[in-house]
Amino acid sequence: MNAYPVTDAVTYVGADDPDLALFEGQHPVRPIGVSYNSYVITDQKIAVMDTVDARVTEAWLENLDYALDGRAPDYLIISHMEPDHAANVARLAALYPEMKLVGNAKTFAMLRQFFGPDAAPADRLVTVGEGDVLELGSHRLRFFLAPMVHWPEVMVTYEESEKLLFSADAFGRFGALSLTEKAPWAPQARRYYLNIVGKYGAQVQALLKKLAALPVEAILPLHGPVLTQEIGRCLELYDLWSSYRPEEPDRVLVAYASIYGHTKQAALALADLLTERGADVTTCDLTTTHVSDALTQAFCCGKLVLASVTYDGGLFPPMEELLNHLKAKNFQSRKIGLMENGSWAPQAARLMRARLEEMKNLTLCPTAVSIRSALNEGSRQQLEQLADELLAP
Numbered sequence: 001m002n003a004y005p006v007t008d009a010v011t012y013v014g015a016d017d018p019d020l021a022l023f024e025g026q027h028p029v030r031p032i033g034v035s036y037n038s039y040v041i042t043d044q045k046i047a048v049m050d051t052v053d054a055r056v057t058e059a060w061l062e063n064l065d066y067a068l069d070g071r072a073p074d075y076l077i078i079s080h081m082e083p084d085h086a087a088n089v090a091r092l093a094a095l096y097p098e099m100k101l102v103g104n105a106k107t108f109a110m111l112r113q114f115f116g117p118d119a120a121p122a123d124r125l126v127t128v129g130e131g132d133v134l135e136l137g138s139h140r141l142r143f144f145l146a147p148m149v150h151w152p153e154v155m156v157t158y159e160e161s162e163k164l165l166f167s168a169d170a171f172g173r174f175g176a177l178s179l180t181e182k183a184p185w186a187p188q189a190r191r192y193y194l195n196i197v198g199k200y201g202a203q204v205q206a207l208l209k210k211l212a213a214l215p216v217e218a219i220l221p222l223h224g225p226v227l228t229q230e231i232g233r234c235l236e237l238y239d240l241w242s243s244y245r246p247e248e249p250d251r252v253l254v255a256y257a258s259i260y261g262h263t264k265q266a267a268l269a270l271a272d273l274l275t276e277r278g279a280d281v282t283t284c285d286l287t288t289t290h291v292s293d294a295l296t297q298a299f300c301c302g303k304l305v306l307a308s309v310t311y312d313g314g315l316f317p318p319m320e321e322l323l324n325h326l327k328a329k330n331f332q333s334r335k336i337g338l339m340e341n342g343s344w345a346p347q348a349a350r351l352m353r354a355r356l357e358e359m360k361n362l363t364l365c366p367t368a369v370s371i372r373s374a375l376n377e378g379s380r381q382q383l384e385q386l387a388d389e390l391l392a393p
């Protein structure tokens with residue numbers, strides 16, 4: 001059992017998933033895992049704030065039992081229907097036949113999609129809209145719609161008496177709570193945000209505007225720790241990430257995809273030239289770095305160099321994959337340098353440029369370094385030019 005008080009009235013009843021390999025089937029989270037958070041607010045009425053993933057149902061039910069202490073919940077607040085939080089909605093509804101399900105106009109259609117047409121009988125549904133309030137006693141829940149952060153029916157809940165923001169997936173972080181107690185919030189929150197929510201910057205901006213008017217004592221997200229410290233800094237980072245501004249505008253990420261090492265050698269030579277000129281540089285081998293980490297680094301830096309071999313007339317798959325993910329997450333507003341290799345008909349620069357032209361507000365350096373198999377005098381000169389162009393104001 002791992003339920004514990006967040007405040008006098010709010011109990012954490014979520015559960016850790018320390019063994020999960022891939023979050024959402026694609027983002028590696030071993031060895032830190034993830035937590036699926038759920039909370040109980042106890043007042044004259046009792047509200048359960050979301051359920052959990054099917055992987056941790058039993059642990060959650062045990063925690064819930066403890067928090068409820070023999071009472072039945074009056075409400076289940078459904079922030080959104082994504083299964084890592086809503087897998088147990090039907091189960092909880094069956095356990096407590098008097099409990100009402102609280103969602104917005106879009107929630108219950110999706111509830112029926114997941115659980116069948118009988119899952120949401122009309123007399124058990126409480127439909128709330130923007131700014132509506134649900135009274136639990138001294139605790140008052142006010143709902144704010146957050147469409148497409150990052151599902152259509154998302155809403156966040158603000159508890160007015162204690163100034164608590166139940167933020168759904170916003171402000172979430174990878175890492176099981178038991179394994180990452182002392183870990184700083186930002187690194188895994190950044191990776192979570194950029195890879196899971198990143199496409200929806202405009203919608204996050206809209207939510208941040210609504211929240212700006214609210215005093216917040218604690219943020220209670222659906223993954224990762226409850227935030228009570230440095231809330232201003234967390235909000236600032238969310239504002240930065242969702243507006244697609246780089247955290248480190250002057251840092252250059254040199255990301256390379258090489259088969260036999262010549263393109264890698266050229267990419268590292270460029271990194272050295274940039275460092276000699278006083279730049280902050282990070283290098284990233286796309287053949288050994290998971291794309292979710294490469295993407296996170298790319299979003300952090302103001303400048304990005306992509307170096308790829310040509311592969312069967314196309315791009316080498318690790319580079320193709322990074323470009324696919326950057327496009328999918330709305331990557332934009334950066335300065336870009338290109339490097340290609342090809343032993344008989346180099347195509348990589350042209351192909352990367354075509355992919356980048358599908359993205360918004362990117363500035364491409366005029367020089368694209370073109371290498372025939374290995375660096376030579378001509379391509380070394382191009383490296384020098386590219387370094388100058390990347391660092392030009």
Ligand SMILES: Cc1cc2nc3c(=O)[nH]c(=O)nc-3n(C[C@H](O)[C@H](O)[C@H](O)COP(=O)(O)O)c2cc1C
Pocket residue numbers: 257258259260261262263264309310311312313314341342343344345346347372373
């Ligand atoms: C399977 C394979 C396919 C390749 N396809 C092409 C190609 O279509 N056009 C080309 O110019 N070079 C092609 N190359 C050569 C690479 O683009 C590159 O020049 C070579 O691998 C040396 O760079 P590296 O040491 O960084 O891997 C290919 C290489 C391999 C191994």
